[in-house]
Amino acid sequence: MGSQVHGTQHFDQAKRAEIKFSDAAMATVQEMITRYPAGKQKSALLPVLHIAQAEFGGWLSPETMDYVASVLHIKPIEVFEVASFYSMYNLKPVGKCTFEVCQTSSCWLNGAEDIVRYIEKKLNIKVGETTKDGMFTLKVAECLGSCGTAPMLQCGASFHENLTFEKVDNLIEKYKNENRLKSYTDLDYQNTL
């Protein structure tokens, strides 16, 4: 099948054709678009990308970004520019649970580095990597606004605070058992975006 250049990547038209929002997600997207003046639908791009990421496996493939562009009637490069700027958007596949460990001052002073090393050892991955079973990805993040309960990490829409090694063990077990994609839209779209 033919392919096109999308940013620095190539995408496949056949894969692009398979990508389509569920009815519920599309209804939310359309409602978001109506919040902005006619012709300013690009303003809904950030929340629409969150929905897309939650709908299509936790990451934004070139095909997904192209689809979002078509829904919002904007250019694919406009979507790519935004998606590649913010760390909450994943441009490569991730695990069902992405642990984002805050590494900024308060968390760092309270042992964030030890938490990161502990998770690395426990999951046998390094920062930026995903476990072989596709369950966990480990990332570090800048201040997530929960400095008073440092050290902390975010997984989807959930904050996990005052971390200890024992809490990390429990979290890993909990998410393994849930065995589902955790996203920023885990609460309902209207209230969280």
Ligand code: FES
């Ligand atoms: S420094 Fe970690 S949440 Fe602010």
